[in-house]
Amino acid sequence: MSNGAIARRRVFAVLGASAIALTAACGGGGDSGDDEAGGEVTLEFSQWWEPELPDGSLRALMDRFEEENPGIRVELLSGPYASTKEQVVAGAAAGTMSDVVGLDGAWVSDFVDQGSIASLTDLMDEAGYDDSALASQVQLEGATYMIPVVNFVYPLFTNNDLLAQAGITAPPTNRTEFQAAATALSGLGDNVSGWALPLSLETPNGVQNDVMSWVWASGGSMLADGQPDLTNDDVKSAVEYVEGLWDDGAIAPGAFTMKEQDKVEEFTNGRVGMVISSLAHVNTIREANPDLDFSISAIPAEDSYTGERGIPYASWGIGVAENSEHKEEAWKLVEFLLSEDVNAELSTLANAFPGNTASVPDFVEGDELFTAAFDIYQSGYPANEFTGLPVAEELMRMFGEELQRTLDGDQSVDDALETAQSRWQEEF
Amino acid sequence: MSQLTLRPAETGDGGRDARRPGPRPGRLRRSLTPYLYLLPTVLLLVALMVLPIVMVIGYSLMDNVITTRNSESVGLDNYVEVVTDPVFHTAIRNTLYFTGVSVLAHLVLGLAFALLLNSAFVGRWAKALFRMIYVLPWLFTIAIVAVLWRLLLNPNGVVNYLLDVAGFIDGNVEWLADPDTALHAVTFINIWCGYPFFMISLLAGLQGIPKDLYEAARVDGASAVKQFWHVTIPQLKPIIISMALLDFIWTTQQFALIWMTTGGGPINVTEMLSTFTYKLAFSKYEFSMASTSAVIILVLSMVLAFFYVRHQRVRD
Structure with missing residues (x-):
């Protein structure tokens, strides 16, 4: 072979390699969710639910949906909660959000501002859907953007054995009883504490579930006309109460970096006598420590309070991406998950309460703890004022920082609330 | 069996012709070849490093990006x-x-x-x-x-x-x-x-x-x-x-x-x-x-x- 021919071959080889590299670099941007050639639509459904459900159960529901809706396939994109959130944020920014997305109420406001999630009100209208059976909807400016598929309530978990050792015969029902119980439990020694307060700034949802829950349980609110109102008497009373528990030594050590998971572990191991926790953790606790004897009750309210109690809750919400080319099919999937029998099945699998009021999960009738939780749920009202707020997680973090300063003795409760109020107002 | 062939040094007119100036596609190819070898790496560097860095620097001069549909330049305000x-x-x-x-x-x-x-x-x-x-x-x-x-x-x-x-x-x-x-x-x-x-x-x-x-x-x-x-x-x-x-x-x-x-x-x-x-x-x-x-x-x-x-x- 001549030198010229070798050189030509080299040039073509280099050009070919460059073309492959370019194609590889650019290939990722294509829309892989649409298989028009086969006349079939593929919906991407990103969520954190699949890892938290029994193996294969969500896929089985999707298979059922595909059977009932020929021509629609569902591809599940599953990951842990935190990575799903980052994936959804990145997808929203890049315009590559999955067609159907699992949502947390705390994210909704930001995604609506971004224009990345579609109005479900419009999709419901187009499909002629009757929304009267829905337990709740997350709305902004009159339009629904998220529908809670299942709800996890956060009641009070109490360790019956530890309470008995401390001479307490029944779970506390008001703040005075709770404080007495928490102090007595901490007095047992052997590294036992009365109550766990997770205030980690990495995942600051302890502010929502473990601090603001005291406000909501007594019918209070942290908002006024949709704006921050942290300096009102209800919030002040709750924060002063938490400070009192701290000063009494009734709170488990390590609170400033404790996460929700740590809290559950401390309760499961019998080192903490009382926690406010998700109903979803009942099975986790039972599996980790089958011998633990514990009860579920409503979060204690102020001693004089007799009204309905707000119960903190978290949702597995669902929404549709604005950039989806298959909104009609996406809505069919949402409608399927909210249908009476499927929603009941999903609630049963997740140990949560259904988003469809007509659905009745099986576990309610078969388990004493869940029956108690369902009674609490029905006797009160679901309360989570962070849902739909802008940068909700950051609001929790700001409040957490100020609360930490107060508990560390750097500032008074009044100063903490005023500072948090002004920081929150900047975000509104 | 390998065979080594020594090419005799070119002398005479043919050699002079080869060095004569004029359009020479062979030389162009030879001078381009190293750059073509570099091209895939350069393209990857541009796509994975230069472009993101330039984009981030550009973002830092806007009022807010990604979450805002119409961003505007704010100069060095963000830095301040x-x-x-x-x-x-x-x-x-x-x-x-x-x-x-x-x-x-x-x-x-x-x-x-x-x-x-x-x-x-x-x-x-x-x-x-x-x-x-x-x-x-x-x-x-x-x-x-x-x-x-x-x-x-x-x-x-x-x-x-x-x-x-x-x-x-x-x-x-x-x-x-x-x-x-x-x-x-x-x-x-x-x-x-x-x-x-x-x-x-x-x-x-x-x-x-x-x-x-x-x-x-x-x-x-x-x-x-x-x-x-x-x-x-x-x-x-x-x-x-x-x-x-x-x-x-x-x-x-x-x-x-x-x-x-x-x-x-x-x-x-x-x-x-x-x-x-x-x-x-x-x-x-x-x-x-x-x-x-x-x-x-x-x-x-x-x-x-x-x-x-x-x-x-x-x-x-």
Whole structure:
């Protein structure tokens, strides 16, 4: 072979390699969710639910949906909660959000501002859907953007054995009883504490579930006309109460970096006598420590309070991406998950309460703890004022920082609330 | 069987014709060939490095990007806002402490263990065993390190138990949750997981020092300490400077360890430049401000990188 021919071959080889590299670099941007050639639509459904459900159960529901809706396939994109959130944020920014997305109420406001999630009100209208059976909807400016598929309530978990050792015969029902119980439990020694307060700034949802829950349980609110109102008497009373528990030594050590998971572990191991926790953790606790004897009750309210109690809750919400080319099919999937029998099945699998009021999960009738939780749920009202707020997680973090300063003795409760109020107002 | 053919030197008219100026596609191809070989790498560098960096710099000059549909240029306003933010100052102070102490401790521990492993007094098997033990922290991913130390430093954890039994502490110390100890605790964890990198590199350097230098020093009556300061350290100096600069750059960018152990708390005592930037982006959704903070970190890293590159060139 001549030198010229070798050189030509080299040039073509280099050009070919460059073309492959370019194609590889650019290939990722294509829309892989649409298989028009086969006349079939593929919906991407990103969520954190699949890892938290029994193996294969969500896929089985999707298979059922595909059977009932020929021509629609569902591809599940599953990951842990935190990575799903980052994936959804990145997808929203890049315009590559999955067609159907699992949502947390705390994210909704930001995604609506971004224009990345579609109005479900419009999709419901187009499909002629009757929304009267829905337990709740997350709305902004009159339009629904998220529908809670299942709800996890956060009641009070109490360790019956530890309470008995401390001479307490029944779970506390008001703040005075709770404080007495928490102090007595901490007095047992052997590294036992009365109550766990997770205030980690990495995942600051302890502010929502473990601090603001005291406000909501007594019918209070942290908002006024949709704006921050942290300096009102209800919030002040709750924060002063938490400070009192701290000063009494009734709170488990390590609170400033404790996460929700740590809290559950401390309760499961019998080192903490009382926690406010998700109903979803009942099975986790039972599996980790089958011998633990514990009860579920409503979060204690102020001693004089007799009204309905707000119960903190978290949702597995669902929404549709604005950039989806298959909104009609996406809505069919949402409608399927909210249908009476499927929603009941999903609630049963997740140990949560259904988003469809007509659905009745099986576990309610078969388990004493869940029956108690369902009674609490029905006797009160679901309360989570962070849902739909802008940068909700950051609001929790700001409040957490100020609360930490107060508990560390750097500032008074009044100063903490005023500072948090002004920081929150900047975000509104 | 291979055959070697020697081409005779070209002489006469044909040779002169070949050197005559004029259109020569062969020469063009030859001059282009090296660039075509470079093309895939250049394209990847542009796509994966230059383009994102330019985009982030562009974002830092906008009012807010990604979450706002119509962004507008705001000049250097974002830079002013970030630089005047007191939390940013805290993050810089914490990052400097965390990085400075980490690099120094990495160096001292790495050198001490490398000297131990290079010592003639330790047997071959003992050396292999210690080498394996000392290098272990380096093998764990940061997620494992964070979970491990969260458990160890838990108020009810093993560390408190051992210290309590030994009589060093009375009661449970909240190592990561106490504002007075949290920064020291995360710095300690970073030291623990980072020293093997120094140790391995310095061990290689120690093994490369010629033995006759030590012999000459001994003949001149130098003690072991003097040999260390006047032979070992000067011989290791290029490696020490390179490693220290690289470690400084890497440690300033440490995010995962801080995030998974303290999240920047309690309050903001472990807030670093990396966590400060992350919160701006993924908690506040202020991507322009996050880009601004990232550009500032990039500039600071480039200053360090400049010294590193200059040092490498001087070595070469």
